[in-house]
Amino acid sequence: SLANSIMAARAAFDPNGGPLLIVRSDYLYDWRLLQKMACARFSRGVDAFALVDAAPETLEWISGAHCKAHCKDGHCHALVKVLMGPGDHIARIGHRLAAYDALQAGVYVARPILFQELATLLQSQKFCTVADSMQALAEGGRLRFIETAELTCNVAWFGHETMQ
Structure with missing residues (x-):
């Protein structure tokens, strides 16, 4: 898993070093999306940013074509969904969200505190995901989002799930 890697x-x-750019190896990205993430401006109290796609066509795909092909009983657990909060805050992030308004697009930029978040989760459970560690950051108000904007799914970024 990405968390194990x-x-x-x-x-x-x-x-104590600078932020890490975390990119899924099984996705392809337009360089402009990676540049957006690499240039994220960290401020006090912000430990990570997640790239999100909130385009109507992406949200329709999540709940429509993707779910019909891959989800059981209407609950899709393969994709990481996001519930955006006020401003650029992420209120919730995870695989099992029932209410969401964006799709996490597989790129994060995070301070090295992410290692500690993952270690803490792995002390209490055998398996965790990067989304689980990001949810811990979101609960503390330390996770923000950067939108893909016009660089949407199947236009500027592609994943093995999106191509089916």
Whole structure:
């Protein structure tokens, strides 16, 4: 899993160093999306940003074609969904959200505190996802979003799920 890969790489990074750009290896991105994320401006109290796609056609695909093909009983657990909060805050993020208004597009930029968040989760459970650690940050108001805007799914970013 992506969380395991991040933890395996932990020793290679300075815990007091700069932000990490975390990109899913099975997705393709227009360089402008990666540049948006790499240029994210961290302020006090912000530990991570998630790239989100809130385009109406993406949301329709999540609840329509994707769900019909992959979800059981209307509950899709493969995709990471986002409930955006006020401003650029993320209120909730996860695989099992019933209410959402965006899709997490597979890119995060995070301070090295992410390693500690994942380690804490793995002390209390055998398995966790990056989305689980991001939810912990969201609960503390420390997770923000950056929108893909016009660089939407199947236009500027592609995942193995989106191509089916």
